[in-house]
Amino acid sequence: MEILAYLIPISLFLGGVGLAAFVYTVRSNQYDDPDGNSQRILSTEYDDKPKS
Amino acid sequence: MTETLRPQVAACPACVAAPSAEAIAASAAPKEARLALSVPAVHCAACISTVEKALAAVPGVHSARVNLTLKRALVEADPEVDATPLITALEGVGYEAHELDAGALSATETDKAGRELLMRLAVAGFASMNVMLLSVSVWSGAEDATRDLFHWISAAIALPTIVFSGQPFFRNAFAALRARRLNMDVPIVLAIVLAVATSLWETSLSGEHAYFDAALTLVFFLLAGRYLDHRTRAVARSAAEELAALEVPRAILLRDGQEHQVAVSEVQVGDLVLVRPGGRMPVDGEIAQGTSEIDRSLLTGETLPVFATAGQTVSTGEVNLTGPLTLRATAVGKDTSLHQMAELVAIAESGRSRYTSLADSAAKLYAPGVHILSALSFLGWLIYSGDMRTSLNIAAAVLIITCPCALGLAVPAVTTAASGRLFRKGMLIKDSTALERLAQVDTVVFDKTGTLTAGTPELTNLSDHDATALQVALGLAEGSAHPLSQSLSAAARAAGVEPAALTDLREVPGYGAEARWGNKQVRLGRGAWVGAPSGTISNAMTVAWLAIEGQAPVPFTFTDRLRAGAAEAVRDLQAAGKEVLLMSGDTSGAVEALADRLGIQHWMAEALPADKAARIDHMTQQGKKVLMVGDGLNDTAALSAAHVSISPASALDAARVASDIVLLGGDLTPIADALDTAQSATKRIRENFQIATLYNVIAVPIAVIGLATPLVAALAMSTSSITVSLNALRLR
Numbered sequence: 001m002e003i004l005a006y007l008i009p010i011s012l013f014l015g016g017v018g019l020a021a022f023v024y025t026v027r028s029n030q031y032d033d034p035d036g037n038s039q040r041i042l043s044t045e046y047d048d049k050p051k052s
Numbered sequence: 053m054t055e056t057l058r059p060q061v062a063a064c065p066a067c068v069a070a071p072s073a074e075a076i077a078a079s080a081a082p083k084e085a086r087l088a089l090s091v092p093a094v095h096c097a098a099c100i101s102t103v104e105k106a107l108a109a110v111p112g113v114h115s116a117r118v119n120l121t122l123k124r125a126l127v128e129a130d131p132e133v134d135a136t137p138l139i140t141a142l143e144g145v146g147y148e149a150h151e152l153d154a155g156a157l158s159a160t161e162t163d164k165a166g167r168e169l170l171m172r173l174a175v176a177g178f179a180s181m182n183v184m185l186l187s188v189s190v191w192s193g194a195e196d197a198t199r200d201l202f203h204w205i206s207a208a209i210a211l212p213t214i215v216f217s218g219q220p221f222f223r224n225a226f227a228a229l230r231a232r233r234l235n236m237d238v239p240i241v242l243a244i245v246l247a248v249a250t251s252l253w254e255t256s257l258s259g260e261h262a263y264f265d266a267a268l269t270l271v272f273f274l275l276a277g278r279y280l281d282h283r284t285r286a287v288a289r290s291a292a293e294e295l296a297a298l299e300v301p302r303a304i305l306l307r308d309g310q311e312h313q314v315a316v317s318e319v320q321v322g323d324l325v326l327v328r329p330g331g332r333m334p335v336d337g338e339i340a341q342g343t344s345e346i347d348r349s350l351l352t353g354e355t356l357p358v359f360a361t362a363g364q365t366v367s368t369g370e371v372n373l374t375g376p377l378t379l380r381a382t383a384v385g386k387d388t389s390l391h392q393m394a395e396l397v398a399i400a401e402s403g404r405s406r407y408t409s410l411a412d413s414a415a416k417l418y419a420p421g422v423h424i425l426s427a428l429s430f431l432g433w434l435i436y437s438g439d440m441r442t443s444l445n446i447a448a449a450v451l452i453i454t455c456p457c458a459l460g461l462a463v464p465a466v467t468t469a470a471s472g473r474l475f476r477k478g479m480l481i482k483d484s485t486a487l488e489r490l491a492q493v494d495t496v497v498f499d500k501t502g503t504l505t506a507g508t509p510e511l512t513n514l515s516d517h518d519a520t521a522l523q524v525a526l527g528l529a530e531g532s533a534h535p536l537s538q539s540l541s542a543a544a545r546a547a548g549v550e551p552a553a554l555t556d557l558r559e560v561p562g563y564g565a566e567a568r569w570g571n572k573q574v575r576l577g578r579g580a581w582v583g584a585p586s587g588t589i590s591n592a593m594t595v596a597w598l599a600i601e602g603q604a605p606v607p608f609t610f611t612d613r614l615r616a617g618a619a620e621a622v623r624d625l626q627a628a629g630k631e632v633l634l635m636s637g638d639t640s641g642a643v644e645a646l647a648d649r650l651g652i653q654h655w656m657a658e659a660l661p662a663d664k665a666a667r668i669d670h671m672t673q674q675g676k677k678v679l680m681v682g683d684g685l686n687d688t689a690a691l692s693a694a695h696v697s698i699s700p701a702s703a704l705d706a707a708r709v710a711s712d713i714v715l716l717g718g719d720l721t722p723i724a725d726a727l728d729t730a731q732s733a734t735k736r737i738r739e740n741f742q743i744a745t746l747y748n749v750i751a752v753p754i755a756v757i758g759l760a761t762p763l764v765a766a767l768a769m770s771t772s773s774i775t776v777s778l779n780a781l782r783l784r
Contacts, residue, residue: 004198008205011185019178026170036120039097 088152179213180268187265203255206264243451281464303334337379343562344375375561458772462740465780470733478717486712489696490730499682500636509610511543523552528576572601617721624724664690
């Protein structure tokens with residue numbers, strides 16, 4: 001059962017990482033245009049660098 | 053008219069800690085103008101790139117981004133760039149665009165409440181996943197110290213999460229209790245608090261059952277319902293605000309002979325205001341100077357333009373057609389007739405709140421029932437076993453099992469699906485109970501001008517005229533911006549007529565246009581002005597007379613053009629067994645002609661606003677559920693009096709405010725579809741309540757006799773919530 005000493009912190013940490021990632025996506029307005037995102041993926045114009 | 057939007061960072065204090073990419077961009081170039089354009093036609097991936105490219109090609113534009121969900125383009129540009137070149141650029145690639153008033157939009161720029169809910173939802177979701185992981189180990193056989201350890205870790209995750217994520221429920225429940233009422237949130241909060249308290253107590257005594265996972269999943273599912281509900285309403289609200297933002301409220305003020313463009317709110321009584329042809333009266337006033345014709349159709353329903361000259365009074369919202377008018381403001385802001393009408397509507401609105409939504413009636417049955425059930429099982433077990441701990445555990449289990457997970461999702465899941473479907477068809481549901489009310493409709497009342505008809509005239513007797521008359525008429529018509537002239541020239545051009553060569557063409561505001569054709573004087577305009585015989589044409593017709601010197605004047609008659617889909621909408625509604633009526637403020641001839649054309653049997657002409665409302669009240673008293681479709685100020689009272697109401701996007705602000713549903717496109721066909729969708733939505737909501745009840749009928753006895761374990765609670769809660777959501781999705 002000593003394995004629990006590793007597994008529990010790891011599971012909590014991974015959950016925390018997921019939450020932090022989600023918080024980041026909300027803060028950077030990534031849920032503002034769901035319809036647009038689903039259409040933009042079909043666009044044939046590839047951008048070589050991220051939009052500034 | 054460049055408006056500088058505030059950068060988004062300021063709206064969200066928490067974001068200051070972690071500056072977004074935009075904030076960095078904004079601080080690097082602080083003097084950047086942000087413009088918002090409404091682009092209603094954008095709908096696909098190709099549209100997005102066309103629009104963005106066209107905008108980016110305009111000189112001075114830094115970046116342009118289309119938001120497809122809101123059908124809006126946001127442009128960042130040099131401060132001196134304004135919306136006009138952007139709109140022209142978009143029209144060049146085939147997209148209609150309108151400038152949006154930044155002031156009216158800023159409220160929706162960042163949806164703070166929505167983000168807050170989403171954040172709480174996310175925290176609850178991640179916490180419940182972790183706790184569920186620990187709980188599964190307990191259910192699959194962890195014992196003694198391991199179980200206690202797992203319970204304590206669960207408690208450590210659950211307590212802060214519930215404090216953070218449960219806040220909306222705590223706040224609502226507290227507010228309800230303070231007002232000495234019971235709402236859905238009271239049993240929710242009681243269940244959460246009791247579950248956490250008994251679980252803590254159990255854990256401290258090394259007990260077997262802890263409900264931390266149940267409390268968290270409960271919060272998660274309920275927040276999901278709240279978020280769906282909020283999102284539906286936020287979409288409707290932002291679209292409604294966008295309609296308001298389309299009318300940038302400005303007036304041209306004349307001060308010391310100089311023209312100043314000011315916000316309408318700055319105009320004061322006694323100020324001189326200039327209204328150009330095509331402009332809307334910003335204030336109530338008296339005409340100080342100028343002659344013109346004014347279009348009052350939005351206020352009274354009359355199709356015919358009214359002659360206006362110095363000394364006459366005009367009301368806010370009327371449209372100036374031909375000549376510039378200078379008004380002396382007699383009433384501004386809240387005192388204008390338009391605003392007073394809107395306030396009458398607000399009073400009528402309060403009467404409508406008598407409708408209780410399905411969710412409210414369910415909550416009324418549910419909340420006291422759950423409290424009584426849980427208290428009874430607590431007392432019963434206390435008397436039977438005498439053990440406080442067991443009794444409290446069972447009371448908590450009953451509360452958790454009955455807790456309205458499915459009930460909380462039943463209505464928002466369905467309304468989200470239904471509103472989404474109607475929004476794609478171009479209908480905006482403004483009121484949360486509008487769908488339920490729409491489903492009960494059996495009578496549909498239409499307004500005429502601006503609703504069934506487009507409000508633009510159409511020439512009817514082109515073939516009655518010889519080629520010379522048409523050429524002269526076209527020449528005259530092309531020199532005027534009057535709607536009749538424009539319609540005449542469009543019709544004549546389409547028929548391949550070439551304009552006659554005219555000289556000295558001038559428009560006489562309020563009367564018509566005149567010119568010289570060779571050595572003859574020619575006039576196109578009002579009958580009396582060109583010397584036409586009176587009484588030869590029925591009053592129902594809109595007429596412009598053409599007089600060529602030395603010849604008898606000839607009439608050009610116009611009829612109001614039908615709005616797209618009007619005929620289909622009326623036919624579909626009649627086919628669905630609804631009674632269709634027509635009510636208008638226009639003359640009986642015009643109303644009868646339209647009713648015949650559309651096959652509407654019952655009609656009412658020359659109706660005053662109060663008449664319309666009274667007629668609808670009368671029908672309501674007979675037990676009919678009336679849907680009113682109207683656009684004018686004269687319809688607002690009727691829109692509020694009706695059981696449910698629809699107005700087109702072209703309607704006056706007051707009419708849109710008074711109605712429950714706004715038609716975003718120009719087409720009327722979606723109305724019949726909307727009735728169908730509303731009926732199936734209401735059916736789904738009822739089914740969802742039945743599913744939730746069925747689940748309670750099975751689960752509650754198990755909880756009351758003390759057989760409910762945390763595993764049973766978790767299973768029952770998830771299955772019922774998922775069933776309800778899936779049932780709602782069938783509507784899409």
